[in-house]
Amino acid sequence: MAKKTSTKKTSSAKKPKFQGLKAFFKNRQTQTVAGLFLIVFALFLIIAFFSFFFSWQEDQSTLNQFADKTIKSKNLLGKIGTQLSDFFIFRGFGLAAFIIPVLIFLTGISILFKVSLKTIVKNWNWGILFMLWIAISFGFASNKILSGIVGFELNEYLQTFLGSTGLTLSLAFILFSYLIIKFKITPEKVIAQIRSKKKESNPVDEAPQDEDFKDSYPTKSNEEPIEIDLDTTKKTSEFELSVKDLKPTISNFSDAKDSKKEQPETVPKPKEAENEEVVIDVEELSEEDHVTENLSDRLVKDFGEFDPKLELGNFKFPSLNLLKQYNESISIDPEELEANKNKILETLKNYKIGIDKIKATVGPTITLYEIVPEAGVRISKIKNLEDDIALSLSALGIRIIAPIPGKGTIGIEVPNKKSTIVSMHSVISSNKFQESQMELPIALGKTISNETFVVDLAKMPHLLMAGATGQGKSVGLNAVLASLLYKKHPAEVKFILVDPKKVELTLFNKIERHYLAKLPDTDDAIITDTTKVIHTLNSLCIEMDNRYDLLKSAMVRNIKEYNVKFKARKLNPNDGHQFLPYIVLVIDEFADLIMTAGKEVETPIARLAQLARAIGIHLIVATQRPSVNVITGIIKANFPARIAFRVTSKIDSRTILDASGADQLIGRGDLLYTAGNDIQRIQCAFIDTPEVEKITDFIGSQRAYAEAYQLPEYVGEEAGTTLDNDISERDKLFREAAEVIVTAQQGSASLLQRKLKLGYNRAGRLIDQLEAAGIVGGFEGSKARQVLISDLVALDQFFENEQS
Numbered sequence: 001m002a003k004k005t006s007t008k009k010t011s012s013a014k015k016p017k018f019q020g021l022k023a024f025f026k027n028r029q030t031q032t033v034a035g036l037f038l039i040v041f042a043l044f045l046i047i048a049f050f051s052f053f054f055s056w057q058e059d060q061s062t063l064n065q066f067a068d069k070t071i072k073s074k075n076l077l078g079k080i081g082t083q084l085s086d087f088f089i090f091r092g093f094g095l096a097a098f099i100i101p102v103l104i105f106l107t108g109i110s111i112l113f114k115v116s117l118k119t120i121v122k123n124w125n126w127g128i129l130f131m132l133w134i135a136i137s138f139g140f141a142s143n144k145i146l147s148g149i150v151g152f153e154l155n156e157y158l159q160t161f162l163g164s165t166g167l168t169l170s171l172a173f174i175l176f177s178y179l180i181i182k183f184k185i186t187p188e189k190v191i192a193q194i195r196s197k198k199k200e201s202n203p204v205d206e207a208p209q210d211e212d213f214k215d216s217y218p219t220k221s222n223e224e225p226i227e228i229d230l231d232t233t234k235k236t237s238e239f240e241l242s243v244k245d246l247k248p249t250i251s252n253f254s255d256a257k258d259s260k261k262e263q264p265e266t267v268p269k270p271k272e273a274e275n276e277e278v279v280i281d282v283e284e285l286s287e288e289d290h291v292t293e294n295l296s297d298r299l300v301k302d303f304g305e306f307d308p309k310l311e312l313g314n315f316k317f318p319s320l321n322l323l324k325q326y327n328e329s330i331s332i333d334p335e336e337l338e339a340n341k342n343k344i345l346e347t348l349k350n351y352k353i354g355i356d357k358i359k360a361t362v363g364p365t366i367t368l369y370e371i372v373p374e375a376g377v378r379i380s381k382i383k384n385l386e387d388d389i390a391l392s393l394s395a396l397g398i399r400i401i402a403p404i405p406g407k408g409t410i411g412i413e414v415p416n417k418k419s420t421i422v423s424m425h426s427v428i429s430s431n432k433f434q435e436s437q438m439e440l441p442i443a444l445g446k447t448i449s450n451e452t453f454v455v456d457l458a459k460m461p462h463l464l465m466a467g468a469t470g471q472g473k474s475v476g477l478n479a480v481l482a483s484l485l486y487k488k489h490p491a492e493v494k495f496i497l498v499d500p501k502k503v504e505l506t507l508f509n510k511i512e513r514h515y516l517a518k519l520p521d522t523d524d525a526i527i528t529d530t531t532k533v534i535h536t537l538n539s540l541c542i543e544m545d546n547r548y549d550l551l552k553s554a555m556v557r558n559i560k561e562y563n564v565k566f567k568a569r570k571l572n573p574n575d576g577h578q579f580l581p582y583i584v585l586v587i588d589e590f591a592d593l594i595m596t597a598g599k600e601v602e603t604p605i606a607r608l609a610q611l612a613r614a615i616g617i618h619l620i621v622a623t624q625r626p627s628v629n630v631i632t633g634i635i636k637a638n639f640p641a642r643i644a645f646r647v648t649s650k651i652d653s654r655t656i657l658d659a660s661g662a663d664q665l666i667g668r669g670d671l672l673y674t675a676g677n678d679i680q681r682i683q684c685a686f687i688d689t690p691e692v693e694k695i696t697d698f699i700g701s702q703r704a705y706a707e708a709y710q711l712p713e714y715v716g717e718e719a720g721t722t723l724d725n726d727i728s729e730r731d732k733l734f735r736e737a738a739e740v741i742v743t744a745q746q747g748s749a750s751l752l753q754r755k756l757k758l759g760y761n762r763a764g765r766l767i768d769q770l771e772a773a774g775i776v777g778g779f780e781g782s783k784a785r786q787v788l789i790s791d792l793v794a795l796d797q798f799f800e801n802e803q804s
């Protein structure tokens with residue numbers, strides 16, 4: 001008894017609490033507010049989702065910096081919009097995620113208008129099923145923005161067990177089942193529908209005769225009787241379904257006639273009906289005309305533009321905080337400025353050169369004094385005084401620019417007593433670099449007026465770099481590479497790094513599978529050995545020829561147009577077309593190579609330099625010794641863009657820049673840049689080894705491609721080309737490979753890679769063995785090899801013959 005009373009007590013104690021809650025939720029005001037909230041939230045999601053489709057790529061980088069106020073999101077609904085959209089669309093269900101706000105919206109409406117909870121639950125059940133179905137179906141498109149990661153993974157998972165055909169059948173079955181349940185379709189109804197359609201197609205002949213008469217007239221004159229029918233059914237609403245389902249009979253029709261006496265003309269008017277049908281026919285014809293849609297447009301509509309970055313869709317660019325920040329405010333010392341000005345004026349006065357005006361621009365390492373001489377002073381006179389002015393200022397690194405191009409003044413560059421470091425951080429974070437639309441932007445450093453200097457490697461199109469040892473060449477190369485790493489996705493650019501010194505570029509080994517390109521069957525992506533350099537350069541020439549073939553068959557002039565066309569799905573990958581990344585070849589010590597390999601290196605480099613600009617191969621060649629036997633005429637002629645760090649003699653300066661000046665630099669990243677016309681003095685951005693290491697570590701720790709970008713195989717002249725047809729040493733998959741190749745009638749290693757899921761090397765070996773056996777023909781550059789056996793029967797015959 002005691003027990004009973006206690007339980008009673010507790011339940012009665014809880015009751016008022018729950019009752020209060022219940023009453024709160026039953027209150028119509030609460031429900032109205034909740035309903036409205038859901039509607040507004042649904043609209044919020046819809047706007048965020050729409051916006052996400054236009055801004056998701058730019059907003060990738062903001063996802064991890066939610067709290068950082070300085071980083072703004074492009075989504076119309078800000079960072080929360082981006083986060084929610086990323087969660088539901090990218091990480092969730094892709095395009096199908098739109099169903100979620102629709103369901104929330106319906107739930108809001110349901111709460112507002114007190115629709116039963118059962119209906120809400122039913123809506124959600126169907127909605128979620130439908131969403132999963134769409135997401136899995138889009139999974140076939142391998143486009144994560146369409147299918148979402150959930151759709152993509154589910155698709156992959158199901159494909160493993162059902163195969164793509166099985167999955168397609170299952171999806172189709174689910175769709176049909178849904179339609180059958182939703183629209184109450186039965187075989188009888190379908191047959192009845194087909195019959196009535198048939199009658200529709202020749203209505204005049206059979207018009208007034210039988211019970212299907214009403215269906216066979218889709219004209220105004222026959223619609224009216226149906227209306228009357230419906231009116232009558234409305235009156236007896238319980239029978240709505242059964243009346244609708246009834247086939248109209250002549251008696252129905254005459255009933256209708258009775259109820260609307262003005263209607264009798266409707267029956268005997270087949271002529272009018274015929275005329276109207278002619279009009280309908282014409283409309284149908286014009287509709288057919290509209291349905292001529294270009295295949296590429298349709299593909300783009302269905303799958304979106306091709307996204308080369310999709311394979312590494314989650315790749316994150318290195319963040320700015322990996323780079324060191326220095327105190328970069330330029331301190332202007334007025335005393336120093338005054339003293340320099342006085343010295344300049346005095347020296348010029350000694351030579352009887354009067355001055356109208358003098359102006360100073362203080363840069364990070366040097367100050368530019370701009371002089372406007374008095375009328376009548378000859379510029380050449382001042383130019384000749386270069387050494388005297390340098391002497392009187394008793395400073396290294398004085399350069400006179402007479403006149404400054406486009407300004408009509410004379411410039412005297414004087415090094416600052418205290419120079420400021422230009423950090424990589426400051427140039428990379430500059431708007432100029434971040435917002436640049438260049439193909440291969442390089443933030444080289446800062447100009448004398450302290451502006452960030454950004455150039456496009458794609459426009460150069462090749463760069464020659466020289467400077468005596470210890471003047472900043474390696475730092476310069478690292479700055480170039482870091483700029484590209486901060487701006488270009490691994491799908492867009494690949495590097496080939498040649499480093500005979502074996503130390504400078506080794507850090508980049510960590511990003512081999514993201515950013516580097518190498519020869520097949522080589523272990524190290526960074527090339528240190530001269531023979532390998534020769535092979536790589538020749539392989540690059542083959543790549544260049546292949547790319548030119550692709551450009552030719554795509555009927556475009558350069559890689560940019562080619563990639564645009566490929567992204568618009570106008571080029572068929574089955575014809576060998578693929579998205580082409582830029583390739584940047586960096587040679588750190590060119591003098592070494594020329595000394596050891598001479599013409600063997602010079603010839604392919606000159607060929608690449610002459611021809612490779614249109615197909616996206618760009619060279620950066622650096623050397624310590626800019627002498628004429630290293631930078632030969634042919635090399636120089638094809639490298640219009642040059643960077644000179646400090647060199648030891650005027651002759652070296654002339655060799656690299658075709659002008660003196662590099663011998664007067666002050667070192668530590670002080671450089672002269674020319675792209676063929678005027679020369680600019682730049683302070684190179686400083687990036688040290690630990691910073692490079694952090695960047696490469698950051699990139700290296702992310703998901704990568706299966707292997708480095710493979711360059712075409714180059715068989716050196718010394719390598720034998722005879723192929724060994726030894727049956728016992730054939731790969732285990734030889735027969736399967738032969739079947740794949742013969743079925744597809746296309747002899748390519750990449751086909752084997754895809755169909756048999758092999759690595760490049762094994763697929764390459766199999767192709768060699770197939771060639772040795774006489775199943776495929778010889779190597780034909782970019783084209784697939786010819787298949788010499790016509791079908792599988794002939795292939796069986798071939799193997800039988802071989803065994804016997």
Ligand SMILES: Nc1ncnc2c1ncn2[C@@H]1O[C@H](COP(=O)(O)OP(=O)(O)OP(=O)(O)O)[C@@H](O)[C@H]1O
Pocket residue numbers: 421422467468469470471472473474475476624668669670683684685686687
């Ligand atoms: N942009 C720069 N700003 C400030 N200091 C720099 C800059 N570039 C280089 N230095 C200084 O000069 C030193 C040598 O630079 P770096 O190693 O790039 O020379 P190098 O020309 O590559 O020499 P080597 O040819 O012998 O390898 C660096 O350790 C650094 O202290």
